[in-house]
Amino acid sequence: MRVTGPAPVIELRGATFGYGERAVVTDIDLTIRAGEVVLVLGPNGSGKSTIAKGLFGLTDLLAGEVDVFGMPRASFRDYPRLGYVPQRHTLASSVTVTVAEVVSSGRLSRQSWLGLATRADRAQVRRALELVGLADRASVDVGALSGGQQRRVLIARALAGEPDVLVMDEPTAGVDIANQHGLVEVLARLVAEGLTLVVVTHELAAFADLVTRVVVVDGGRIAFDGSRDEFVATGSEVLHDHDWHHHLDRPTRWSPVLSAEGPLSQGGSRS
Amino acid sequence: MSEMLGIDFMQRALLAAFLVGLAAPLVGVFLVQRRLALIGDGMGHVALAGVAVGVWAGQSPVWTALIGAVIAAVVVELIRSSASANGDVALAIIFYGGIAASVVIIAKSSRGTPASLTAYLFGAITTVTPGDLWVFGVLTVVILAVVAVLRWRLFAVASDEEYAQSAGLPVLALNLALAILTAVTVVVSMRIVGLLLISALMIVPNAAAQLIGRSFRSALAWAVAIGLVCSVGGVVVSYAADTPSGGTIVLLAIGVFLVAAVGSAVRSRLARAAGARHDEAEGHGHEHGPGCGHEAIPHGDHVDYVHDGHRHAPHGAHYDEHSDEDSDEPARAHEHSVGAQLREGGSR
Numbered sequence: 208m209r210v211t212g213p214a215p216v217i218e219l220r221g222a223t224f225g226y227g228e229r230a231v232v233t234d235i236d237l238t239i240r241a242g243e244v245v246l247v248l249g250p251n252g253s254g255k256s257t258i259a260k261g262l263f264g265l266t267d268l269l270a271g272e273v274d275v276f277g278m279p280r281a282s283f284r285d286y287p288r289l290g291y292v293p294q295r296h297t298l299a300s301s302v303t304v305t306v307a308e309v310v311s312s313g314r315l316s317r318q319s320w321l322g323l324a325t326r327a328d329r330a331q332v333r334r335a336l337e338l339v340g341l342a343d344r345a346s347v348d349v350g351a352l353s354g355g356q357q358r359r360v361l362i363a364r365a366l367a368g369e370p371d372v373l374v375m376d377e378p379t380a381g382v383d384i385a386n387q388h389g390l391v392e393v394l395a396r397l398v399a400e401g402l403t404l405v406v407v408t409h410e411l412a413a414f415a416d417l418v419t420r421v422v423v424v425d426g427g428r429i430a431f432d433g434s435r436d437e438f439v440a441t442g443s444e445v446l447h448d449h450d451w452h453h454h455l456d457r458p459t460r461w462s463p464v465l466s467a468e469g470p471l472s473q474g475g476s477r478s
Numbered sequence: 479m480s481e482m483l484g485i486d487f488m489q490r491a492l493l494a495a496f497l498v499g500l501a502a503p504l505v506g507v508f509l510v511q512r513r514l515a516l517i518g519d520g521m522g523h524v525a526l527a528g529v530a531v532g533v534w535a536g537q538s539p540v541w542t543a544l545i546g547a548v549i550a551a552v553v554v555e556l557i558r559s560s561a562s563a564n565g566d567v568a569l570a571i572i573f574y575g576g577i578a579a580s581v582v583i584i585a586k587s588s589r590g591t592p593a594s595l596t597a598y599l600f601g602a603i604t605t606v607t608p609g610d611l612w613v614f615g616v617l618t619v620v621i622l623a624v625v626a627v628l629r630w631r632l633f634a635v636a637s638d639e640e641y642a643q644s645a646g647l648p649v650l651a652l653n654l655a656l657a658i659l660t661a662v663t664v665v666v667s668m669r670i671v672g673l674l675l676i677s678a679l680m681i682v683p684n685a686a687a688q689l690i691g692r693s694f695r696s697a698l699a700w701a702v703a704i705g706l707v708c709s710v711g712g713v714v715v716s717y718a719a720d721t722p723s724g725g726t727i728v729l730l731a732i733g734v735f736l737v738a739a740v741g742s743a744v745r746s747r748l749a750r751a752a753g754a755r756h757d758e759a760e761g762h763g764h765e766h767g768p769g770c771g772h773e774a775i776p777h778g779d780h781v782d783y784v785h786d787g788h789r790h791a792p793h794g795a796h797y798d799e800h801s802d803e804d805s806d807e808p809a810r811a812h813e814h815s816v817g818a819q820l821r822e823g824g825s826r
Contacts (some may be wrong), residue, residue, distance in 0.1 A: 301688075303692060304637065304694045308693060361641075417602055
């Protein structure tokens with residue numbers, strides 16, 4: 208099932224990540240290709256977030272190699288292509304910050320040091336806000352938004368950099384079901400536009416219809432790596448103490464979204 | 479007033495106050511954002527040791543203070559970023575070492591006594607020399623230029639360091655830049671506000687502005703305005719009432735903060751009262767947006783979505799019920815109308 212055609216966008220070869228001397232995940236081999244929607248599953252403390260952070264140099268690479276867009280991570284400089292949505296429970300801070308201001312900071316990596324925000328920068332910020340359905344709330348204080356809306360602000364911030372690959376760490380943690388649906392609708396639209404998605408989560412249910420591939424991390428190692436269907440077939444054996452696989456059979460109300468065309472095909476409303 | 483402006487030292491004091499009022503809130507906002515409101519205080523302590531060395535050596539204390547503060551800033555930031563378990567204690571040792579050294583050095587100096595440190599600690603309007611003014615002016619221009627170029631990067635690092643690093647921003651370099659900006663601001667403020675009080679002028683105007691502004695940008699504009707008014711106003715009051723300038727300026731700033739706090743409390747009271755009149759959609763699980771399947775109707779500055787015969791308009795984290803006829807009346811009772819007025823007055 209796995210596509211072998213597109214070039215790898217992320218390639219880990221025997222990668223060991225950790226903090227200082229302490230390894231958290233060891234000997235990870237993982238190749239992610241353009242267009243995949245990869246779910247990195249695992250219980251809390253399994254090391255799945257450590258892998259995600261390692262892609263951005265936020266955890267130390269202790270052994271092995273990490274290639275991003277065919278280039279060793281250490282010499283990779285085209286930062287905006289690899290978007291990151293970190294795990295954060297709240298955006299409330301000691302200062303007032305609007306949604307648009309947070310999202311605009313995702314544009315910085317594409318701006319020169321002396322340059323001001325151009326018309327193209329502002330247009331991309333607006334587009335990112337529209338994609339996550341928060342255009343109406345651009346000038347609202349982020350602290351006033353719900354948890355689910357704040358996650359979408361973080362997604363929009365990453366989208367403002369126009370990434371080819373989006374790595375998200377626990378985007379649904381602490382988000383209620385209704386808002387999870389909204390979030391997945393947004394991601395489905397982005398995938399339809401060609402975005403490669405890597406989602407670190409311990410909640411499979413929300414993404415069941417979107418995912419093309421499942422990687423299970425357990426005890427700092429990859430315990431399973433296969434297509435969605437392979438995972439359904441073997442899931443019960445791989446995931447001894449979890450019931451994620453039960454959710455896969457349940458039809459969800461956002462299923463039609465996946466088969467629908469992307470938002471850009473709906474006419475000129477976005478221009 | 480004209481009599482006051484005719485006095486040389488007052489002209490210099492007012493100019494120095496203007497520079498301080500402009501620079502301090504601009505740098506301070508990032509300290510507030512990073513929850514480092516007290517760091518400027520510590521740098522003031524070390525700058526005082528620099529002052530003492532200057533007095534002892536017969537040099538300009540401004541330059542020695544600048545050297546001391548900048549060295550302290552770099553060391554402090556490196557200790558902080560290493561996140562070592564004893565970092566907090568290390569900072570305490572540096573800060574108290576600075577103030578202890580300054581007292582001892584001054585006592586051993588033939589040119590000063592511990593009492594002569596008072597002007598540096600609390601500010602005095604008679605002490606600004608023409609040479610100082612030139613140095614302050616150049617340093618302020620440097621602060622303004624660096625903040626103008628780096629402000630959104632400093633903002634990004636202060637709001638989410640991990641994300642900033644993932645986006646390729648040089649996080650340590652930007653944090654060092656902020657630390658050095660803080661040190662330079664401390665020195666620019668040492669004559670007028672004083673090294674023990676300068677942190678207040680970086681923080682208090684921002685604290686007040688946070689109660690007024692509705693965005694980072696507009697709150698910062700308010701903070702600079704408040705900083706300028708308090709700083710220049712404080713020098714004028716200090717002259718008229720014969721009080722130490724630093725204390726006067728900081729008390730003024732705290733007064734503004736209290737007024738803003740009361741105003742903000744009253745405003746949210748009124749908004750709550752108005753909230754009883756504004757109609758929130760019940761149990762709204764669905765998120766409206768382009769292509770959500772509900773008819774979108776432009777309504778003034780926002781878009782309503784027709785949802786089971788109701789018109790829903792986004793408001794904060796929830797939706798309000800809007801109708802065709804209400805385009806004027808409820809908007810006046812609305813919290814946002816107050817915010818919009820302030821926004822118009824505050825930003826850009």
